[in-house]
Amino acid sequence: MEGVTFNNSPAWTTHIVTSEQITIKGLVVKNPWYGTNTDALDLESCKNILMEDCVFDTGDDGITIKSGRDEDGRKRGIPTENMIVNNCTVYHAHGGFVIGSEMSGGARNLYVGNCTFIGTDIGLRFKTTRGRGGIVENIYASNIVMKDIVAEAILFDMYYMAKDPVVLAGEKREPPVVETLPVTEATPQFQHFFFNNISCNGASKAIFIRGIPEMHVKDIQMSNVFIQAREGIDIQEATGVQLNNINIHAVNKNPLVYTLNSSDIMIKGMEFSNKSETFLQAHGTRTKNVTVTLKSNQKTKNDIGFGADAKTIEIK
Structure with a gap:
């Protein structure tokens, strides 16, 4: 597919399913910002994909990776894998590069760069x-430039609620109920992500x-x-997060880094603007082995409590 333009789609614009050896170059999608479910591109259970020089402006997700939903997706069991995305631009969209939420067949070996x-x-x-299942792993991103992002620059969320990522005026959203459930084939997994x-x-x-607590x-x-x-960095229910040479300029620095029930967190070469009222807030009985190395000798105030293992938390 090369040099094609789609305008004003009523739903998913370009949906490619269970296909291999795919090349997409110069695809342009223009949909109204208010269009519900108007994903620009959905690649579902596909293999060996090259995508370059595309431009999307849409009402839902931009570059979107999927592999089936819930039990049907797990039965099909075909991941989206072996993909290179290069030199693409996404304007208005719910997400620039997106995996999920329908990823029950898994996704692996995906690279997005120079976007x-x-x-x-x-x-x-x-x-x-929960309920999706599927393993998403070996995801690489490099040389990504973002500007005027409405919500999070980088988001991993295993409590997806099928709602607009930005809370609308007057809308009230309750936080998810946190409970530990048994691990089954319907338990999703996110692992092995590498960004530079x-x-x-x-x-x-x-x-x-x-x-989620169980995964x-x-x-x-x-x-x-x-x-x-x-706001800065918020890490909840995560294991093995390494952030190297991180520079965060946040308006609200109370705290700059928040961790909840997370372990083996290493932040090395951290730099931040101005003095943070509370630099690190570490809470939760499963929080342990948190190490932060600052670039300068800035003094920090930290809040370690609610069961967090203070003996294994170090800032230097």
Whole structure:
């Protein structure tokens, strides 16, 4: 598919299913910003994909990876895999590069690089929920530039609620009920994500990672990240998060980094603007092994409580 333009789609614009050896170049999608479910591109259970030089402006997700929903998707059992996305631009959309939430067949070995997201609700968006199942792993992103992101620059969320990522005026949303459920084939998994050279000028929150108690988001590695946002980093129910050479300029710095029931968190070479009222807030009985290394000798105030193992939390 090359040099094709689609305008004003009533639903998913380009939906490619159970296909292989796919090349997409110069695809342009223009849909109204208010169009519900008007994803620009959905690749579902596909293999060996090259995507380059595409431009999307739509009412729902932009570049979207899927692999079936719930039991039907698990029975089909075909992941989306082996994909390169290069030199693409996404303007208005719910997410720039998105995996989920229908990822029950899994997704793996995906690379997105040299892309620009301007005015999307979320930049890099990974969403799922209990009941989906499926393993999403080996996801790479590099040289991503974002600007004027409405919500999170980078989001992992295993409590996807099938709602607009931005809370509408007057809308009330209750936080999810946190409980530990048995691990089954319907339990989704996010693991092995590698990001490098990520920048964002303007977002509501820099990084939000939220797993579920019975299945943490695992092995997230980010290097050379610069984000200007209203809020900093929020890590909940995650294991093995490594952030190297991270520069966060946040308006609300109370706290700058929040962790809840997460372990083996390493933030190395952290730099931030001005003095943070509370730099690190570590809560939860399963929070342990948190290490933060600052670039400068800035003094920080920290809040470690609600069961967190203070002996295994270090800031230096």
